[in-house]
Amino acid sequence: MAKILGIDLGTTNSAMAIMEASGPRVLENSEGNRTTPSIVALSKAKERLVGLLAKRQTVTNPQNTIYSVKRFIGRKFSDSEVQHDKKVLPYEIREGANNSVEVKMGDEWLKPEQVSAMVLAKLKADAEAALGERIEEAVITVPAYFDDSQRQATKNAGEIAGLKVKRILNEPTAAALAYGLNKKKNEQIVVYDFGGGTFDVSVLEVGDDTVEVKATGGDTHLGGDDFDKKVIDYLVSEYKKQEGIDIFKDPLALQRLREGAEKAKHELSTAMETEINLPYISSDASGPKHFVMKLTRAKLESLVQEFIVRSIDLALKTVKDAKFDIKDIDEVILVGGQTRMPAMQEAVKKAFGKEPHKGVNPDEVVAVGAAVQAGIMQGDVKDILLLDVTPLSLGIETLGGVFTRLIEKNTTIPTAKTQIFSTAADNQTTVEIHVLQGEREMASDNKTLARFILDGLPPAPRGVPQVEVAFDIDANGILNVSAKDKASGKTQSVRIEASTSLSKDEVERLKNEAKMHEAEDKKKRELVDLKNTAESTVYMAEKALKDAGDKVPADIKDAINQKVEALKSVKDSTDPESIKKALSELSQELQKIGQAMYKDQPGNQQSPGDNPSTGEENNQ
Amino acid sequence: MPDEKQEEKKEEQPAEDLKNELEKLQKDKDEYLNGWKRAKADLINYQKDEAKRFEEIMQYATEAMVRDLIPVLDSFELGIAALEKNGPVDKGVYIIKTQLEEALKKKGLEKIKVSAGDAFDPAKHESIGVVTIEGIESGKIGEVIESGYALNEKVVRPTRVKLSK
Numbered sequence: 001m002a003k004i005l006g007i008d009l010g011t012t013n014s015a016m017a018i019m020e021a022s023g024p025r026v027l028e029n030s031e032g033n034r035t036t037p038s039i040v041a042l043s044k045a046k047e048r049l050v051g052l053l054a055k056r057q058t059v060t061n062p063q064n065t066i067y068s069v070k071r072f073i074g075r076k077f078s079d080s081e082v083q084h085d086k087k088v089l090p091y092e093i094r095e096g097a098n099n100s101v102e103v104k105m106g107d108e109w110l111k112p113e114q115v116s117a118m119v120l121a122k123l124k125a126d127a128e129a130a131l132g133e134r135i136e137e138a139v140i141t142v143p144a145y146f147d148d149s150q151r152q153a154t155k156n157a158g159e160i161a162g163l164k165v166k167r168i169l170n171e172p173t174a175a176a177l178a179y180g181l182n183k184k185k186n187e188q189i190v191v192y193d194f195g196g197g198t199f200d201v202s203v204l205e206v207g208d209d210t211v212e213v214k215a216t217g218g219d220t221h222l223g224g225d226d227f228d229k230k231v232i233d234y235l236v237s238e239y240k241k242q243e244g245i246d247i248f249k250d251p252l253a254l255q256r257l258r259e260g261a262e263k264a265k266h267e268l269s270t271a272m273e274t275e276i277n278l279p280y281i282s283s284d285a286s287g288p289k290h291f292v293m294k295l296t297r298a299k300l301e302s303l304v305q306e307f308i309v310r311s312i313d314l315a316l317k318t319v320k321d322a323k324f325d326i327k328d329i330d331e332v333i334l335v336g337g338q339t340r341m342p343a344m345q346e347a348v349k350k351a352f353g354k355e356p357h358k359g360v361n362p363d364e365v366v367a368v369g370a371a372v373q374a375g376i377m378q379g380d381v382k383d384i385l386l387l388d389v390t391p392l393s394l395g396i397e398t399l400g401g402v403f404t405r406l407i408e409k410n411t412t413i414p415t416a417k418t419q420i421f422s423t424a425a426d427n428q429t430t431v432e433i434h435v436l437q438g439e440r441e442m443a444s445d446n447k448t449l450a451r452f453i454l455d456g457l458p459p460a461p462r463g464v465p466q467v468e469v470a471f472d473i474d475a476n477g478i479l480n481v482s483a484k485d486k487a488s489g490k491t492q493s494v495r496i497e498a499s500t501s502l503s504k505d506e507v508e509r510l511k512n513e514a515k516m517h518e519a520e521d522k523k524k525r526e527l528v529d530l531k532n533t534a535e536s537t538v539y540m541a542e543k544a545l546k547d548a549g550d551k552v553p554a555d556i557k558d559a560i561n562q563k564v565e566a567l568k569s570v571k572d573s574t575d576p577e578s579i580k581k582a583l584s585e586l587s588q589e590l591q592k593i594g595q596a597m598y599k600d601q602p603g604n605q606q607s608p609g610d611n612p613s614t615g616e617e618n619n620q
Numbered sequence: 621m622p623d624e625k626q627e628e629k630k631e632e633q634p635a636e637d638l639k640n641e642l643e644k645l646q647k648d649k650d651e652y653l654n655g656w657k658r659a660k661a662d663l664i665n666y667q668k669d670e671a672k673r674f675e676e677i678m679q680y681a682t683e684a685m686v687r688d689l690i691p692v693l694d695s696f697e698l699g700i701a702a703l704e705k706n707g708p709v710d711k712g713v714y715i716i717k718t719q720l721e722e723a724l725k726k727k728g729l730e731k732i733k734v735s736a737g738d739a740f741d742p743a744k745h746e747s748i749g750v751v752t753i754e755g756i757e758s759g760k761i762g763e764v765i766e767s768g769y770a771l772n773e774k775v776v777r778p779t780r781v782k783l784s785k
Contacts, residue, residue, distance in 0.1 A: 022666065032774050043742065044759045044783075053742040060747035060783050251748045252765050252780065256694070278691075280698035288702040 004137040004166055004378050005127050006370025008174070009116060009154065011070040012196035012223075014038050015367035016123045018131070019375030024178070024368045026361075029126040035363055036126075040118045041065040042106035050122040059251070062090040064105050066115050068197065071220070072101040073112040073157070074150030081220065113153045117160035124161055138163040139374045141366050144170040144202045145216040166377055172202035173211045174369025175333045179357050182211055188328050192315055192348055192356070193335035193366075197223040201315045203322035203329075217318030222311065224338035227304045231261050234303055235276070235293060243289055245282050253281045257291065268297045269340050301343045308344055312351045332356040337363045389413065391507040394471060394479065397434040397443035399424050400528035406471045409439065409511075416472040420486075423467075427459040431467055433483045435496065439514030441521035442528075447510075454483040454492045462539065530579050534571040537583060538564055541590055548593060556592050563589045683771055686729050690769055690777050693720065697767065732768035732779045736761055744768060746778040756784040 006024070008015045013035040017026045029036045031052050041054035042064045049057065058065045071085050077095040086093045092104035102109040120140075127135050140163075142154050151168045158165035172191035176182060181189060189204040200218040204211050235257060236247045247253045260276040267274040278291035301308075319326060332348060334356045339345065348356050360368055389412050395405040398421065406417045423431065432453050438446030457465050466486040473479050482493035514521070541564050545557055567582040696717050703709045721731070732744050738761045740747060751762040761781045768779030 021662065022669065043740075045739075049742055056742040056746040056778055057740070060750055255748055255766075255780065256691075259691070277695075279695040280702050283702065287706075288699075 002134060002136055003131065004139060004374035005124065005135045005163070006174075006367055006372070006374045007120065007123055007138050007140045008171070008364075008366040008370060009070065009120065009140055009142070009157075010038055010195065010366075011068055011198050012038060012225075013363070014119055014123060015364050016127055017364065017367040017371035018127070019371045019378065024371040024375070026364045026367060027127050027130045029123070030129060036119070036123060037067070038070065038116075038119050039065060039067040040069075040105065040115050042108075046106065048118070050118050063092065066091055066103055066105055066110075069103065069112045069115040072103070073116055074146070074153030075101055075112075077101050111153075113157040114160060116154065116157035120158055120161035120163060124163055136162075136164055137166050137374075139167045139169050139370045139377070140165055141169045141171045141174045141370050143198075143200055143216070144172050144213045145200070167373060169370055169373050170202070170211075170213060171200070171335070171366050172204055172213065172216075172333075174366045174373065175335050176204055176206070176211060176331075176369070177372040178360050178365045178369035179331075179333060181331055181333075181357075182206060182209075184330070187330040188214075188322075188324055189331045189333065190315065190319060190329050190352065191333045191335060192311075192339065193218075194311060194338040194344065195223050195336040196338075197221070197225050199223055199311055199314065201311075201318040203319055203324060214324070215318050215322035217314050217321060219310070219314060222307060224336070226307055227265070227338060227341075228258070228262065230303050230307075231265060231295075231300065232258060235261060235295075238293065239291060243282075243284075245284060245289060247282065247291075250282060253278075256281060260291075264295050265300065266340075268295065268300050269342060272297050297342075304341075304343075308347050311344075312347050315348070316351060326352060329354075333365075334358045335362050335365050390415075390473060390477075392437050392510060393439055394435070394437050394449075394473075396421075396469060396481075397436060399532050401443050402525060402528050402532075403436055403438065403441060403443045403446050406469070407473065413473045413477065414475045416470065418468060418470045421467045421469055422463050423457070423460070423465050424462055426461050428462065428465075429457045429459060430455040431457065431483070433469060433481065433492070433494075435479075435481050435494065438510055440517060441525035445517070445521070449479070449496045450481065450494045452481075452483070452492050452494050454485060454490065456488060456490050457485050458487055460487075461543075463536075527574065527576055527579075530576055530583070531571055534567055534579055534583055537586060537590075538567055538571070541586060544590065544593055552593055556589075560586070560589050560593075679772075682727050683776065686724060686727055686769075686771055687776055689720075689724060693717075693724075693769075694766060696720065728772040729776075730770050730773075732770055732775070734761065734764055734768070734779050734781070736763060740781065740783055742778075744770075744775055744778055745781050747783050748780050749782045750785045751782040752785045758784055760784050 003018045006017045006019070014037075015026060015035045017024050019025075026034050028034055029051065033052065036051040037055045039051065039054040039058070041049045041057060041061060043049055043057060044061060054065055055067075058067075068085070068089065072082060072093070075082050076099045078099055082093070082101055094102050094104070094109065096102040096109070096111065101112055103112065103115060104110075105115070120138075124135050124138075138158055140154055140158050142151055146154070155165045155168055171193065172189075173182075175191050175193070176189055181187065184206050185208065187206045189206060191200075191202045191204065193200040193202070198218070198220050199222040200216065202216045203214045205214050206212075232254075236254075240246055247257055256278050257276075260278050264274045264276050273294060273296045276291065276293050276295060280288045281291040282289045316326070319329060329352055332352045332354060334345065334348065339348075339358065339362050345356060345358065389410050390407055391409060393405045393409045394407040395403055398404045404419075406419055407415060421431070430453055432451060434443065434448065435450040436443055436446040437449050440446050454467065457467075468484045468486055470482045470484075471479065472481075479496040480493060481496070482491055484491040541560055545552065545560060563582070563586040567579075567586050570578045570582050573579065700709060700713060700717065703713070721729075734745065736753065737756050740759065740761055745761065745768065748765060753762040756762050760783070762784035763782040764779060765782060766780035768775065769777050
């Protein structure tokens with residue numbers, strides 16, 4: 001069955017995605033980009049250009065380059081928005097039949113849907129090239145506030161482009177679908193969509209299999225572009241103060257500054273400070289001039305603060321319009337590239353008192369949602385086989401009371417994992433397998449599921465016996481743990497019925513606890529690991545000396561013995577630095593015995609096991 | 621006689637049940653086997669996809685690095701142009717530039733070849749203004765302002781040009 005293409009037809013940029021067996025996938029266009037500028041142009045050579053190519057000739061061909069046409073689609077010429085936009089856009093706009101809007105490209109007067117159709121046709125063609133199959137149907141998204149005429153015009157645009165439009169989907173609903181929130185029952189969702197040129201807020205209510213738009217709001221002339229403009233204005237005026245040069249007068253310098261500023265803006269989403277370096281940006285009588293300016297996150301935030309405050313006010317007003325209280329809102333979704341800005345995320349979080357959803361790329365989330373809707377319609381999104389996951393990690397206790405994980409949390413079941421362990425002492429004939437569940441580093445902090453003993457191990461030096469421990473969880477969450485001595489073939493096992501049947505709250509509590517103790521647990525764990533290494537090194541050193549006998553000169557032996565004693569005296573301390581120091585001194589001293597002799601020693605395997613429980617060896 | 625018939629039926633009944641049971645199990649078996657095969661196929665396909673994705677990520681990582689270095693090349697060109705105005709420039713500076721370009725060439729970066737008088741092609745060029753130049757047809761490239769680059773034949777930065785008026 002042919003795929004249905006999910007299309008986010010945006011004011012500034014468009015994106016597309018399809019549903020595959022493994023989930024939604026955003027498709028790249030023919031230029032290799034995941035978003036396509038919603039721009040169409042007729043070049044001076046009378047060639048029609050769409051997307052990035054149209055954008056690249058905007059400066060020298062502004063009259064024939066049509067962008068932001070979404071602002072006109074399905075609108076009446078007399079609408080105040082049309083009259084406003086008409087004044088600021090560089091291309092010609094006139095009144096067509098029945099009070100409709102027409103735009104001029106070359107010698108032709110086009111309806112907005114014809115222009116949008118050109119963008120859609122490119123997306124269709126690029127999707128077909130990417131997939132190697134024909135695309136005939138699409139789900140296209142529109143803002144929630146679009147009226148019937150705007151929806152119909154968008155649908156017409158699709159049909160003109162040769163697409164059968166299976167559904168016109170609201171953008172905020174698409175965002176909710178992308179996060180799987182349509183499966184929730186009776187929830188109120190706020191979608192905060194801060195795009196390049198528009199800001200939309202929608203309040204949705206999810207009922208039984210329906211998503212209802214309760215209110216919409218925002219500002220059709222507020223967006224990320226305002227942020228960029230503000231930053232450029234600031235940088236240009238600062239530079240003018242410093243050097244007396246007006247960058248606005250030099251198009252290349254301005255272009256370089258724009259790119260530098262955009263990069264800086266992106267970097268400030270993760271860094272607190274960045275530097276914009278543009279050597280040789282200009283020159284005057286005294287010679288070449290360079291642009292070097294630090295920009296801090298705080299400065300950026302202060303520059304755009306007013307926009308953020310305004311957007312939050314608008315968002316809160318929309319919630320009020322929907323006749324909800326802030327506390328009624330269950331989920332908040334962030335859409336639009338600008339929402340990557342930490343200050344904006346913080347402001348949203350503060351206003352709604354909850355962490356907003358932001359896992360899906362905010363530039364692509366609407367297209368992804370459109371693909372999810374397409375998937376539902378082509379019947380792909382069916383949960384044929386629901387596979388469970390283990391909510392918490394499963395493992396055993398090893399040397400020093402450490403919890404060694406065999407199966408990590410969130411592993412899809414059924415699954416099995418095997419690992420080889422060994423003994424911690426010479427002639428150890430039994431090992432205890434202590435099966436645990438949890439996220440803490442130390443065994444004693446986790447939940448005991450079972451204990452059993454494997455005995456009858458043939459006497460051998462520590463680290464030599466090989467005990468194979470196998471964890472196997474079946475589809476019903478029943479855990480089988482077995483331990484097998486590879487020498488004697490002796491096996492013991494235990495069956496644990498309820499390894500996954502913890503309540504959601506309990507799992508959450510345990511996870512939170514682990515998070516809370518993360519740092520302290522890590523320290524404890526490192527200390528135990530260090531102690532284990534110290535013990536095995538002492539063991540190895542003593543064994544090496546004994547085995548080497550007279551082959552090692554007495555002075556080296558004495559020196560080693562001294563270091564061994566030194567390490568023994570500090571290995572049980574709680575100061576990792578002193579253990580590390582003694583350990584490295586001993587290691588250095590040991591090298592003197594000579595590599596040949598060292599290699600001949602049996603039983604110098606890594607991390608020998610403990611008593612009574614086992615120690616970790618190498619992975620199989 | 622009726623008793624005998626009853627007896628026969630009784631014997632038939634379990635056979636019928638077993639047959640139904642067998643059919644049901646057969647159906648279940650097919651369903652499970654299919655599900656298993658499908659799961660295995662999914663995994664294999666996923667592994668293939670993953671390998672492909674890994675390759676893409678590697679390429680993307682190179683692209684990100686190369687993109688960051690393009691402004692350095694720009695500054696180099698601007699710097700040399702500024703130095704040339706004041707007289708001859710030490711040869712070593714040109715060698716360093718070539719070195720940098722060669723290193724990026726190994727990663728697949730090529731400078732887009734273009735000169736004044738060429739036709740403007742938005743697939744490779746970006747216009748940032750107009751200029752009056754004698755002898756060049758209107759709409760053709762009048763002046764190359766900033767070099768453009770293609771990485772493995774994909775344009776990562778178009779050549780910035782001024783068009784002839």
